[in-house]
Amino acid sequence: MTDKAPETTGLTSKDYYFDSYAHFGIHEEMLKDEVRTTSYRNAIYLSKHLFKDKVVLDVGCGTGILSMFAASCGAKHVYGVDMSNIIDQARIIVADNNLTDRITLIKGKVEEVELPVKEVDIIISEWMGYFLLYESMLDTVLVARDRWLAKDGLIFPDKAVMHIASIEDGQYREEKIDFWDNVYGFKMTSIRDAALKEPLVDVVDPSNVNSSASAFKEIDILTVTKEDLAFTAPFRITSNRDDYVHAFIAWFDIVFSACHKPIHFSTGPAAKYTHWKQTVFYTPDAMVVEAGDVIEGSITCKPNTDNPRDLDIDISYEHEGKAGTTKESVRYKMN
Amino acid sequence: MTDKAPETTGLTSKDYYFDSYAHFGIHEEMLKDEVRTTSYRNAIYLSKHLFKDKVVLDVGCGTGILSMFAASCGAKHVYGVDMSNIIDQARIIVADNNLTDRITLIKGKVEEVELPVKEVDIIISEWMGYFLLYESMLDTVLVARDRWLAKDGLIFPDKAVMHIASIEDGQYREEKIDFWDNVYGFKMTSIRDAALKEPLVDVVDPSNVNSSASAFKEIDILTVTKEDLAFTAPFRITSNRDDYVHAFIAWFDIVFSACHKPIHFSTGPAAKYTHWKQTVFYTPDAMVVEAGDVIEGSITCKPNTDNPRDLDIDISYEHEGKAGTTKESVRYKMN
Numbered sequence: 001m002t003d004k005a006p007e008t009t010g011l012t013s014k015d016y017y018f019d020s021y022a023h024f025g026i027h028e029e030m031l032k033d034e035v036r037t038t039s040y041r042n043a044i045y046l047s048k049h050l051f052k053d054k055v056v057l058d059v060g061c062g063t064g065i066l067s068m069f070a071a072s073c074g075a076k077h078v079y080g081v082d083m084s085n086i087i088d089q090a091r092i093i094v095a096d097n098n099l100t101d102r103i104t105l106i107k108g109k110v111e112e113v114e115l116p117v118k119e120v121d122i123i124i125s126e127w128m129g130y131f132l133l134y135e136s137m138l139d140t141v142l143v144a145r146d147r148w149l150a151k152d153g154l155i156f157p158d159k160a161v162m163h164i165a166s167i168e169d170g171q172y173r174e175e176k177i178d179f180w181d182n183v184y185g186f187k188m189t190s191i192r193d194a195a196l197k198e199p200l201v202d203v204v205d206p207s208n209v210n211s212s213a214s215a216f217k218e219i220d221i222l223t224v225t226k227e228d229l230a231f232t233a234p235f236r237i238t239s240n241r242d243d244y245v246h247a248f249i250a251w252f253d254i255v256f257s258a259c260h261k262p263i264h265f266s267t268g269p270a271a272k273y274t275h276w277k278q279t280v281f282y283t284p285d286a287m288v289v290e291a292g293d294v295i296e297g298s299i300t301c302k303p304n305t306d307n308p309r310d311l312d313i314d315i316s317y318e319h320e321g322k323a324g325t326t327k328e329s330v331r332y333k334m335n
Numbered sequence: 336m337t338d339k340a341p342e343t344t345g346l347t348s349k350d351y352y353f354d355s356y357a358h359f360g361i362h363e364e365m366l367k368d369e370v371r372t373t374s375y376r377n378a379i380y381l382s383k384h385l386f387k388d389k390v391v392l393d394v395g396c397g398t399g400i401l402s403m404f405a406a407s408c409g410a411k412h413v414y415g416v417d418m419s420n421i422i423d424q425a426r427i428i429v430a431d432n433n434l435t436d437r438i439t440l441i442k443g444k445v446e447e448v449e450l451p452v453k454e455v456d457i458i459i460s461e462w463m464g465y466f467l468l469y470e471s472m473l474d475t476v477l478v479a480r481d482r483w484l485a486k487d488g489l490i491f492p493d494k495a496v497m498h499i500a501s502i503e504d505g506q507y508r509e510e511k512i513d514f515w516d517n518v519y520g521f522k523m524t525s526i527r528d529a530a531l532k533e534p535l536v537d538v539v540d541p542s543n544v545n546s547s548a549s550a551f552k553e554i555d556i557l558t559v560t561k562e563d564l565a566f567t568a569p570f571r572i573t574s575n576r577d578d579y580v581h582a583f584i585a586w587f588d589i590v591f592s593a594c595h596k597p598i599h600f601s602t603g604p605a606a607k608y609t610h611w612k613q614t615v616f617y618t619p620d621a622m623v624v625e626a627g628d629v630i631e632g633s634i635t636c637k638p639n640t641d642n643p644r645d646l647d648i649d650i651s652y653e654h655e656g657k658a659g660t661t662k663e664s665v666r667y668k669m670n
Contacts, residue, residue, distance in 0.1 A: 024526045031518055041519060068521050092525040183366055184376060186403050190427040191359045 021084035027063045030126070033275040037065065039265040040126060043156055043256035044069040050154065050258065051075045055117055059110060059125035059144045060137050064090035064103065066124045071102040075122075079115055080105045081144075110140045110147075119150040130201045131279040132162055132252040133301060134311050134334045138219075139226055155221050159255035162217040163268060164235050166295060167208040169246040169280070176200065177282055199313065199332050200280040204249050204269040210289070211237040211245075213268070216299055230302035239289040247282045248315060250299075281315055281332055288323035295319045310335035356419035362398045365461070368610040372400065374600040375461060378491055378591035379404040385489065385593065386410045390452055394445060394460035394479045395472050399425035399438065401459045406437040410457075414450055415440045416479075445475045445482075454485040465536045466614040467497055467587040468636060469646050469669045473554075474561050494590035495554040498603060499570050501546040501630060502539060504581040504615070511535065512617055534648065534667050535615040539584050539604040545624070546572040546580075548603070551634055565637035574624040582617045583650060585634075616650055616667055623658035630654045645670035 020026065031037055044051065044066070051073040058067040061080030067090075070078045080090065080103060087107045094103045106113050123144055129136035145155065180192035214235035219228070239245075249269065256263040267276040289295070297317030304310040316329040355361065366372055379386065379401070386408040393402040396415030402425075405413045415425065415438060422442045429438045441448050458479055462472035480490065515527035549570040554563070574580075584604065591598040602611040624630070632652030639645040651664040 024529055027526075028514070028530075032514075037519060063518075063523060063526070065519065065521065069519075072520075089523075089525055089529075093521065093523050096522045096524060179363070179367075183398075184372060184400065184404075186400065186428065187431045188398060188424075188428050189431060191362075191398070191424055194359055194424075195363075 019084050021062060021082070021086050024086075024089070027086060029275050031063070031065060035265050035267075035272050035274045036126065039254070039256070039263060040066055040124070040156070041069055043259050043263045044073055044124070046261075046263070047156075047259050048073045049260070051122065054121040055079075055119070056122045056124060057081070057115070057120040057144060057148060059123060059141050060127060061090060061105065062086055062126075064093050064105065066126065067103045067105075068094070068097060068099060070122075070124060071099050075102070077117075078103045079117070079120070081110055081113055082107065083109050110144045115148060118148075120148045120153065121150055122154045122156065123149055124156045128160070128252070128254065128276065130276055131199065131250055131311065131313070131334060132160060133229060135309060138221075138229065141221065142224065142226055145222070154258040156258060157254045157256045158221045159257055160219040160221070161215050161253045161255075162219075162250060163213045163215050163252065164248055164250050164299060165209050165213040165237055165269075166211040166239070166245040166289075167204060167247050167249050167280070168210050168243045169204075169208055169282075170244060170286070173246045173282055196282050196284065197330070197332055199334055200282070201277050202280055203273065204278045204280065206269045209249070209269055210241055210243040211239050211295065213237065217301075232298055232300040234296070234298045236294060236296045239291055239293040239295070242290045245283065245287040245289055245295070245319075247280050248317075249281070250279045251276075279334075281313070281330070283317075284328065284330065285326070287319050287326050288321055289319065290322055293319060293321050304333070304335070307335065354419050356397060356417070356421050359421075359424070362421065364610050366398070366400060370600050370602075370607050370609045371461065374589070374591070374598055375401055375459070375491070376404055378594050378598045379408055379459065381596075381598070382491075382594050383408045384595070386457065389456035390414075390454070391457045391459060392416070392450070392455040392479060392483060394458060394476050395462060396425060396440065397421055397461075399428050399440065401461065402438045402440075403429070403432060403434060405457075405459060406434050410437070412452075413438045414452070414455070416445055416448055417442065418444050445479045450483060453483075455483045455488065456485055457489045457491065458484055459491045463495070463587070463589065463611065465611055466534065466585055466646065466648070466669060467495060468564060470644060473556070473559075473564065476556065477559065477561055480557070489593040490556050491593060492589045492591045493556045494592055495556070496550050496588045496590075497552040497554075497585060498548045498550050498587065499583055499585050499634060500544050500548040500572055500604075501574070501580040501624075502543040502582050502584050502615070503545050503578045504539075504543055504617075505579060505621070508581045508617055531617050531619065532665070532667050534669055535617070536612050537615055538608065539613045539615065541604045544584070544604055545576055545578040546574050546630065548572065552636075567633055567635040569631070569633045571629060571631045574626055574628040574630070577625050580618065580622040580624055580630070580654075582615050583652075584616070585614045587611075614669075616648070616665070618652075619663065619665065620661070622654050622661050623656055624654065625657055628654060628656050639668065639670070642670065 053076045056070045056075045056078045058080040067078045067080040127137035180188040216233040216235045251268040253266040300314040311334040313332045319326045388411045391405045391410045391413045393415040402413045402415040464471035515523040551568040551570045586603040588601040635649040646669040648667045654661045
């Protein structure tokens, strides 16, 4: 690597934090997420009629994989923008694949860089974070859209839907939360409280889901504003069996609706594994539910005022059941 | 958590980098490493005769678990030192377990803090990192030893031994290294080179080990100096079957030899899982070996001059086999 990419050598762990996308490991995980990468590939490869002779912008291009997909589909030119040092690797990769004349990579923030063109026909971007919005680049995609996307331009993908449901999760809850009540004979209950308020990104077995799913937020990337991304949304789910509720889970679906036939993928518990997994919010107490019971509530999501990179997620919920009434509101913090 | 531990609230991901031990998640992983935690517990609980009425220092006390083990064994007083904000949690934990009069926690660097006593009888510390020495606190333990340990004082643990062996690992090597040669039809060979030079911390199946093990470094924590930890050591391993060598692996064993009957644990591939797993160093090319073949070489380990937190590990090796002679030297970087 030393000869080829002097800009990326000598990075320390500290650099990797401030530039957490500089290290190849995170790109390896994303590229190997087959649902993710093949959905993008299919959406682009099956849209040759849309990409042919078009000017394309890849927001957060990383290793350049989406730019290369687009260039292979006949795009007139692809601009890839990324502020991470990984773009130095992407330059080598684009050259190694003989695409230098079709792809131009620009290092910098979308808010600050200049493109050599006034507008682009298509924006492609893989911006999704855990819980869709955590550390996500959607704000950046919206800036790019408002700066450069032509009237009637397309965005790949252009729709995201967030879902919530309830789960039974007694055993894992014990391992993750109640564990702190007795650690080799000692009480660490103060840590238990911190653990409860931190959403857990993990794979949920679909058999643990014990309610209907509620789609609480739909995002149209062509029209959404930054302000729309701090929101309160109601939800209403119905228990589908007699069970206990130990947690809520959230996930998201993605749609490329500009394709001739829309391409979807889901990060839900019933779908194939993705690196986004699901996000689990343990409730302070288990609820006893019967089939047909309704849990109603609302979910509020907004950047933390002190650290906008972090996300405050408030879940308020009510349930009237055989074992009593629950009315609770919890503030979770993703950081 | 807000009420009880104001010092640890409002931490951002950035804080967690600079203070990577502040978050409970890393302590959860370490506490749940049963080999690690029960070895320490047993070493201390089976040494009540040694701890009774003694002054104990816990270097890098974290959640305070080792301090509480020692206090439960009749130590006169335990001093726990840690520079991470996790110590604010440890204070609450010590109080919740009614041990405030037996355990004093001091936030700061071992190099800078003052103890209310002139010397301590026993130092306990869990300082081991990946590959034993990566981001390890052994330097800090040595500072504590030289500042405070009484003549004839004890250290738990007091011995570490590092081992190397060779493995067959064709399939995983393909997934981790050769993957970059063809990523959805594109060449990312420049990343392959970076991937090869970064040791991989992972679980190695013992059936993949195809040589004897060579103990290349033994560390006596009572006498070792900081300078001894930058070293070159020879190794010599013998292939135990006709096979291919795709990588070297390294691991370490730990001994509490001050115990009445020494307590050991190993982080090797044949031993029970620990969170240290093993460290894998892929070679640039596979070697064809026959049972009885010898691979001789040396391993050099030293902090990176630019970033002393990082570790440069050079492995040089020679093998004369049926398919030809190999003579190679590779610099790996752990960062």
